[in-house]
Amino acid sequence: xxxxxxxxxxxxxxxxxxxxxxxxxxxxxxxxxxxxxxxxxxxxxxxxxxxxxxxxxxxxxxxxxxxxxxxxxxxxxxxxxxxxxxxxxxxxxxxxxxxxxxxxxxxxxxxxxxxxxxxxxxxxxxxxxxxxxxxxx
Numbered sequence: 737x738x739x740x741x742x743x744x745x746x747x748x749x750x751x752x753x754x755x756x757x758x759x760x761x762x763x764x765x766x767x768x769x770x771x772x773x774x775x776x777x778x779x780x781x782x783x784x785x786x787x788x789x790x791x792x793x794x795x796x797x798x799x800x801x802x803x804x805x806x807x808x809x810x811x812x813x814x815x816x817x818x819x820x821x822x823x824x825x826x827x828x829x830x831x832x833x834x835x836x837x838x839x840x841x842x843x844x845x846x847x848x849x850x851x852x853x854x855x856x857x858x859x860x861x862x863x864x865x866x867x868x869x870x871x872x873x
Contacts, residue, residue, distance in 0.1 A: 738815065739818060741779075741780060741818050741819075742814060742815055742818040744772045744776060745780045745783070746811070746814055748777060748781065749806075749809060750770070750867060751770045752801060753806040760793050760797065760798065760799040760800065761799045761800050761801065763777055763781065766800065781800055783817065784817070787813075788804060789803060789804050789813070789814075791803040806866065807866055807867075808866065809867045809868075810862060811865045812862035820832055822859050822862065823852075823854075823855040824851050824855070825847075825851050827839065827842060827845070827851075828848055828851035828855050829855070830855070830859075
């Protein structure tokens with residue numbers, strides 16, 4: 737399941753994606769439109785900024801905007817940023833791999849092979865869904 741933080745990050749990105757390209761959205765504007773608590777949203781936007789998904793402008797007319805194209809931001813990107821691995825166990829993960837301490841032989845582990853299949857299919861689906869594709873629906 738997606739964490740609440742990831743869900744809110746996606747909602748914020750969807751809001752930003754629906755705005756005109758040159759529009760800069762204030763935090764309070766995003767929070768109200770996407771029904772996200774403002775303080776929580778501020779933390780999320782900072783994480784998205786560190787991840788190079790959004791940019792910000794300071795000052796009276798400041799706010800946030802998409803830095804990366806809405807066509808290039810996938811569910812997999814945002815899930816990994818906020819929730820970490822897509823795999824169900826560390827031994828099946830691409831980016832967060834760790835060997836299981838109770839595994840005798842990884843190459844023979846039936847559970848690992850099954851979970852790698854699940855990871856591959858989940859990753860394929862999540863990479864196929866972009867912010868732009870969600871906005872179109």
